[in-house]
Amino acid sequence: LPDLKPHRRSALCDRLGIELPIIQAPMAGVQGSALAVAVSNAGGLGSLPCALLMPDAIRGDISAITAHTSQPYNVNFFCHTAPVADAGREAWRPIIISSATTVDEARWLEAHGVDVIVAQGLEAGGHRGHFLSDDLTLQAGTFALLPQILRAVRVPVVAAGGIADAAGVAAAMALGADGVQIGTSYLLCPEATTSAVHRAALKSESARHTAVTNVLTGRPARGIVNRLIASVGPMSATVPPFPLAAAAVGPLRAKAEGQGNGDYSSLWSGQNASGCREVPAADLTRQLAERL
Amino acid sequence: LPDLKPHRRSALCDRLGIELPIIQAPMAGVQGSALAVAVSNAGGLGSLPCALLMPDAIRGDISAITAHTSQPYNVNFFCHTAPVADAGREAWRPIIISSATTVDEARWLEAHGVDVIVAQGLEAGGHRGHFLSDDLTLQAGTFALLPQILRAVRVPVVAAGGIADAAGVAAAMALGADGVQIGTSYLLCPEATTSAVHRAALKSESARHTAVTNVLTGRPARGIVNRLIASVGPMSATVPPFPLAAAAVGPLRAKAEGQGNGDYSSLWSGQNASGCREVPAADLTRQLAERL
Numbered sequence: 001l002p003d004l005k006p007h008r009r010s011a012l013c014d015r016l017g018i019e020l021p022i023i024q025a026p027m028a029g030v031q032g033s034a035l036a037v038a039v040s041n042a043g044g045l046g047s048l049p050c051a052l053l054m055p056d057a058i059r060g061d062i063s064a065i066t067a068h069t070s071q072p073y074n075v076n077f078f079c080h081t082a083p084v085a086d087a088g089r090e091a092w093r094p095i096i097i098s099s100a101t102t103v104d105e106a107r108w109l110e111a112h113g114v115d116v117i118v119a120q121g122l123e124a125g126g127h128r129g130h131f132l133s134d135d136l137t138l139q140a141g142t143f144a145l146l147p148q149i150l151r152a153v154r155v156p157v158v159a160a161g162g163i164a165d166a167a168g169v170a171a172a173m174a175l176g177a178d179g180v181q182i183g184t185s186y187l188l189c190p191e192a193t194t195s196a197v198h199r200a201a202l203k204s205e206s207a208r209h210t211a212v213t214n215v216l217t218g219r220p221a222r223g224i225v226n227r228l229i230a231s232v233g234p235m236s237a238t239v240p241p242f243p244l245a246a247a248a249v250g251p252l253r254a255k256a257e258g259q260g261n262g263d264y265s266s267l268w269s270g271q272n273a274s275g276c277r278e279v280p281a282a283d284l285t286r287q288l289a290e291r292l
Numbered sequence: 293l294p295d296l297k298p299h300r301r302s303a304l305c306d307r308l309g310i311e312l313p314i315i316q317a318p319m320a321g322v323q324g325s326a327l328a329v330a331v332s333n334a335g336g337l338g339s340l341p342c343a344l345l346m347p348d349a350i351r352g353d354i355s356a357i358t359a360h361t362s363q364p365y366n367v368n369f370f371c372h373t374a375p376v377a378d379a380g381r382e383a384w385r386p387i388i389i390s391s392a393t394t395v396d397e398a399r400w401l402e403a404h405g406v407d408v409i410v411a412q413g414l415e416a417g418g419h420r421g422h423f424l425s426d427d428l429t430l431q432a433g434t435f436a437l438l439p440q441i442l443r444a445v446r447v448p449v450v451a452a453g454g455i456a457d458a459a460g461v462a463a464a465m466a467l468g469a470d471g472v473q474i475g476t477s478y479l480l481c482p483e484a485t486t487s488a489v490h491r492a493a494l495k496s497e498s499a500r501h502t503a504v505t506n507v508l509t510g511r512p513a514r515g516i517v518n519r520l521i522a523s524v525g526p527m528s529a530t531v532p533p534f535p536l537a538a539a540a541v542g543p544l545r546a547k548a549e550g551q552g553n554g555d556y557s558s559l560w561s562g563q564n565a566s567g568c569r570e571v572p573a574a575d576l577t578r579q580l581a582e583r584l
Binding site: 137141144148151161176209274 | 394395413414415429430432433434435436437439440443453454455456457459460462463464466467468500501502503504517526562563564566583
């Protein structure tokens, strides 16, 4: 079986203007500009998650990024409905990177002009990126999803889900990925704003049991199983729609976290937290690239 | 991050007495001795699945294997309850290979003296190998499961789930696997006894949608979603216990298959059927090993 797409890694780096084919996954709620700056300055693509930010906060964080790095960076939004035309936004002429959880979604994204596709394997932490179907049985693990998306589209494809260290990066590239997107491994970096209860959970044995759950926000997302997920989830038909579920559990979560208790928190994590390191994000980025 | 376990591939081959670190997954119902012989003669480890065989049939198939190959082969059983002592069986002094779907199961197997562990990622086709818990949220994709099992045990670890071609084999080895176990890719080989409806499904777009279901046998297994799974599954609390569900649906399945219809059949497949090739199993085995 020939390698169908040689030299795709450098093509991705050229396209994005980065040195290393490593995208730091945007992780709303646990990071701001500092993590993005550190990863971009280390040669990867740092990301600013905007799902929880109002426009003024986004402007402030982007100013903070551009003040501390001249390298490219990624600004991430949740897109649940088709956006309306916006001349100001279109004037950016950005490169669009979007997640696909199935081959059909990858084909849809390519047909709609996306520049780079992130193949989000079922191992990935945080919110699932599915948008063509809510049937979670359609979603596959990285080992299965990535090769099938690579065969289905011509744009660069970035692997996400379960990739935690240099060996994982090397494996994804061996499968033919143009690059990788890594989130969970960055959660213990000092630049991340991961909460104390979240950090404690990631360092414990409990990080080995995650589930895709809708009880924390109303939309399926992977997190470490805690009391809330175990008692009313992982999937519930009666949960308020996204993002209202998060507000519903907010007071309980705040009270518990004040007591150092993550029973009701969103302890987002992929299925492989074994790559988490309490080291600066630049060091982690370089470690991830060691086998490239 | 250092490569923790160098040279483990050759250690596995030495332990099993095989040339290539490729195990043909035992697949009850779709293969007999012919596929095992072809793979063993090609340098991999062929497998004879015995889950559906009475003792006389097992003896017959083993005779057929030993008549056609002098290479090692794997004889596979489902073990749902602790086996009783059996002097005849113990006289074999076999090497025991067993599947783990979680880190806890891998540790349990090692503690109980298993020689080789198959890390069965959630992408894998056919029956799930879980035995310590029925909670399927504990099961992880290959990218996440394999590295964590490699860190947890010292015996050789074989990767399974979503590995479909030479790139997949190379990726699993890059993650640190000592070898790979591959099933789905062999299903179209002439030596497999895969049914006509099963072959047709594997070659169609419908192979991209699989689910872990208990409605076909009573025990969770991954297969291509068909009418039966879609209408009463994928998981059902009212299904007869394993293996009685298979008998319950038997007459309906036989009638439908007689009309070339797989709506009620067990169309076992992993999440990545893209590696299926209608080529002799020896050729496929050599292709899988091309990047080793």
